[in-house]
Amino acid sequence: MTGLLYLIPIALFLGALGLAAFLWALRSGQFDDPDGAAARILLDDDLDEEKEETD
Amino acid sequence: MSAELTIDEAPTAGGCPSGLAPAVKGAAGDTAIIDPSPFVRRRDGAATLELAVFGAKCAGCISKIESAMKAFDGMERARLNLSTGRLSLTWRDGAEWAPLRVTQTLHELGYRAAPFDPAAMESDHDAEGRRLLRALGVAGFAAANVMLLSVSVWSGGAEMGEGTRGLMHWASALIAVPAALYAGRPFFSSALNALKNRGANMDVPISLAVILALSVSVYEFFAGGEHAYFDAAVMLLFFLLIGRYLDHRLRWRARAAARDLLAMQKTTAQRMGEDGVIAAISARDVKIGDRLLLSPGDRASVDGVIVEGASYADRSMVTGESAPEKLRVDDKIHAGVLNVSDRLIMRATATVDNSLVADLARLIEAGEQSRSRYVRLADRAARLYVPVVHSLALATFLGWMLAGGGPRLAIMNAVAVLIITCPCALGLAAPAVQVVATGRLFKRGVLVKSGDALERLAEANAIVFDKTGTLTLGRPLLANRNAIDAADLRDAAALARISHHPLSRAIVEAAGPGAISEDGVEFPGLGVEAMVDGEQLRLGSAEWIGAPVATDASLEAWFRRSDEAPVRFQFEDAPHKDAGKVIDELAARGLPSELLSGDREPAVAAVAQTLGLADYRARVSPHDKAARLAALSAAGVKAAMVGDGLNDAPSLAHAHVSLSPGTAADASQAAADFVYLGNGLAPIVEAVDVSRKARRRVIENFAFAALYNACAIPLAVFGFVTPLIAALAMSGSSMVVTLNALRLTGGRSNGETRLS
Numbered sequence A: 001m002t003g004l005l006y007l008i009p010i011a012l013f014l015g016a017l018g019l020a021a022f023l024w025a026l027r028s029g030q031f032d033d034p035d036g037a038a039a040r041i042l043l044d045d046d047l048d049e050e051k052e053e054t055d
Numbered sequence B: 001m002s003a004e005l006t007i008d009e010a011p012t013a014g015g016c017p018s019g020l021a022p023a024v025k026g027a028a029g030d031t032a033i034i035d036p037s038p039f040v041r042r043r044d045g046a047a048t049l050e051l052a053v054f055g056a057k058c059a060g061c062i063s064k065i066e067s068a069m070k071a072f073d074g075m076e077r078a079r080l081n082l083s084t085g086r087l088s089l090t091w092r093d094g095a096e097w098a099p100l101r102v103t104q105t106l107h108e109l110g111y112r113a114a115p116f117d118p119a120a121m122e123s124d125h126d127a128e129g130r131r132l133l134r135a136l137g138v139a140g141f142a143a144a145n146v147m148l149l150s151v152s153v154w155s156g157g158a159e160m161g162e163g164t165r166g167l168m169h170w171a172s173a174l175i176a177v178p179a180a181l182y183a184g185r186p187f188f189s190s191a192l193n194a195l196k197n198r199g200a201n202m203d204v205p206i207s208l209a210v211i212l213a214l215s216v217s218v219y220e221f222f223a224g225g226e227h228a229y230f231d232a233a234v235m236l237l238f239f240l241l242i243g244r245y246l247d248h249r250l251r252w253r254a255r256a257a258a259r260d261l262l263a264m265q266k267t268t269a270q271r272m273g274e275d276g277v278i279a280a281i282s283a284r285d286v287k288i289g290d291r292l293l294l295s296p297g298d299r300a301s302v303d304g305v306i307v308e309g310a311s312y313a314d315r316s317m318v319t320g321e322s323a324p325e326k327l328r329v330d331d332k333i334h335a336g337v338l339n340v341s342d343r344l345i346m347r348a349t350a351t352v353d354n355s356l357v358a359d360l361a362r363l364i365e366a367g368e369q370s371r372s373r374y375v376r377l378a379d380r381a382a383r384l385y386v387p388v389v390h391s392l393a394l395a396t397f398l399g400w401m402l403a404g405g406g407p408r409l410a411i412m413n414a415v416a417v418l419i420i421t422c423p424c425a426l427g428l429a430a431p432a433v434q435v436v437a438t439g440r441l442f443k444r445g446v447l448v449k450s451g452d453a454l455e456r457l458a459e460a461n462a463i464v465f466d467k468t469g470t471l472t473l474g475r476p477l478l479a480n481r482n483a484i485d486a487a488d489l490r491d492a493a494a495l496a497r498i499s500h501h502p503l504s505r506a507i508v509e510a511a512g513p514g515a516i517s518e519d520g521v522e523f524p525g526l527g528v529e530a531m532v533d534g535e536q537l538r539l540g541s542a543e544w545i546g547a548p549v550a551t552d553a554s555l556e557a558w559f560r561r562s563d564e565a566p567v568r569f570q571f572e573d574a575p576h577k578d579a580g581k582v583i584d585e586l587a588a589r590g591l592p593s594e595l596l597s598g599d600r601e602p603a604v605a606a607v608a609q610t611l612g613l614a615d616y617r618a619r620v621s622p623h624d625k626a627a628r629l630a631a632l633s634a635a636g637v638k639a640a641m642v643g644d645g646l647n648d649a650p651s652l653a654h655a656h657v658s659l660s661p662g663t664a665a666d667a668s669q670a671a672a673d674f675v676y677l678g679n680g681l682a683p684i685v686e687a688v689d690v691s692r693k694a695r696r697r698v699i700e701n702f703a704f705a706a707l708y709n710a711c712a713i714p715l716a717v718f719g720f721v722t723p724l725i726a727a728l729a730m731s732g733s734s735m736v737v738t739l740n741a742l743r744l745t746g747g748r749s750n751g752e753t754r755l756s
Helices: A003-027 A034-040 A045-054 B003-008 B021-025 B059-070 B100-109 B118-122 B127-159 B162-183 B185-196 B203-223 B230-264 B356-371 B377-402 B406-420 B424-443 B451-459 B467-471 B486-496 B502-511 B579-588 B601-611 B622-634 B646-654 B666-671 B682-717 B723-745 B750-755
Strands: B041-043 B046-054 B075-081 B086-092 B112-115 B268-272 B278-282 B291-294 B304-308 B311-314 B325-327 B344-348 B446-448 B462-465 B521-523 B527-532 B535-540 B556-561 B567-572 B593-596 B639-642 B657-661 B674-676
Touching: A003 B127, A003 B162, A034 B059, B046 B100, B059 B075, B059 B086, B059 B100, B100 B112, B127 B162, B127 B185, B127 B230, B127 B723, B162 B185, B162 B203, B162 B230, B185 B203, B185 B230, B203 B230, B203 B377, B203 B406, B230 B424, B230 B451, B230 B723, B377 B406, B377 B424, B377 B682, B406 B682, B406 B723, B424 B446, B424 B451, B424 B682, B424 B723, B446 B451, B446 B682, B451 B657, B451 B682, B462 B467, B462 B622, B467 B593, B467 B601, B486 B502, B486 B527, B486 B535, B486 B556, B486 B567, B502 B556, B502 B567, B579 B593, B579 B601, B579 B682, B593 B601, B622 B639, B622 B646, B639 B646, B646 B657, B646 B666, B657 B666, B674 B682, B682 B723
Parallel strands: B462 B593, B462 B639, B639 B657, B657 B674
Antiparallel strands: B041 B046, B046 B086, B046 B112, B075 B086, B268 B278, B268 B291, B291 B344, B304 B344, B311 B325, B446 B674, B521 B527, B527 B535, B535 B556, B556 B567
């Protein structure tokens, strides 16, 4: 049962990591515009910029 | 469709799959492009502007709008938030283009845009929502991890050594206690508030259950006991926070949507400087004595006196009067009055804060206070629930003490009663249903301002309508078309196309497309004259034409061809096409209608007769309207009020529940619980149906929660409830409640199939 001594902290650490990621995402505005994020993936404007740079 | 109407029409939303866009399009009435310059905020060499953009729904809109904005010289940041429809712009101050170009460009792209007041945006941050989400995240993390440990304790059973179990409990306590104290704060503070006011809401038993579960578990842990309720405490909070967050987001989104509609209404004024230069300023900045320009289609933003020009005014928003009124020099003009036909210059005699609106605002406030006494269904349930549950817990404790179980066992069982009866399902029951119901109404173009508005609408047993702009279209239509010769109508329409007068527009609309008489001359306040084929044609008021003057001449115009007999054009403010049907539908649902109007007696009587309404009152002042609603509620009638004008706003606030169309004055939209978009009244029936269904679901959920308690309480009282059973029962009941709420999404409503 000594394995528990490692496993419980590891499980907690992973959970805490998830929580920290959530709080970070919340703070950095990832949930501000879910519809926009879904739509922006379809935009090609970043490609155009690259093309202009390489041209 | 006439030539004039085509010009007036707003551009369609730029090629987007339609969402709410077409409905919102008609919402703000006039299509004037708003000059956002008073709303630009300048700081540290940078200028920022926030705009509400209507009709942006897809990826194409984002790129179209953002690239057009970035093309402006010096534009540093242009970002469109698709979820909220807000466009925020930042550019280097001192750019050479005027901010008006921004709204013009958006207009050319096919989007209507309205600027936000920076002062109002300050208070716009959703701090409460963030707090709830953070608490939800913490509770979710704790629930998952504590459950992991608890499940191993439960499944380990007798095989697990005391030391291992101690370790598990120790770890659970370490996570659960701080997490529950953090995530429980919204409940603890609300429960404290309720107790301070000597009331009890849902949060009292919730807080008590969480705190007792935690303290008993900590005690058990130190005493080396077998049962700990750490998982129950955090899971309870997790579920309840979901409900709380849903409830909050609901109100938040409705408020934001209502604010967007309000921004669309004119909050700027055109001030003429002493040098004759015209500048757009915020209505707030208008000072007494300012000379303001009112173009046709503008609404007066403050009270004032006309100093130059003559025009017709549409006062329907302010008084409910449907006939256009002549405005001349020295006439008074109230805030909210729409200038229809010609350019006017007015002198402000009041600021925004002490215009007519401010007087009505006091009445509105009084109404809202009375409404805030409404007790939500869930809190009403809690009032019954709390004393019963708490006396049961006490009885359990005393019973076990008397039976000789000892204080520890007695306390454990009493706490088990409190935990198992904790209104988890109740906390989730109402918000889950209301979120689904408002989402469904939103898709049909009805904005719901709060969850309890749905409850109040479901209770309504009478409905009071305003006339002008609510039951009727709010603009005149030609009434005696069949009595008019086709050639007369054609020639009258050719004259009418010169003029902006509402009656002229009605003639043009009736005549359809046709020629415009090019050498026609308009005499403001009198009529239009033209020479066609050597004949003098005149269209205008009775005196000017030389026709018999009727006693009630406000809704007629005369047409005369040289010396022939004059032809009478009669108009009426026609009801919406579906008005009669909607009134019948509402009556079938147990909501008899009543008409309260500020308009003249004959006009009100005519509409009441067309629609088959026996109960009507004309010439009612805003105060009397509010008094009538108060009298109804004193008589025990729960009346729903539907109105759009500034004069309706106080009665909207005094009614049990209120609705207002998207074309309504801003004060009315602010006072109403529901704002419906689109042409016609059908959304009212839909709103009634959905709110009644929602109420049924909420009550079903409560009934289910009661049933579940009836089964669980005996188990708890007699000490059979282990933490495992508590956890199963809690998550099970929450899931059933949520699924029941989701049933509302399915199925077509009666209103939808029958009315559209």
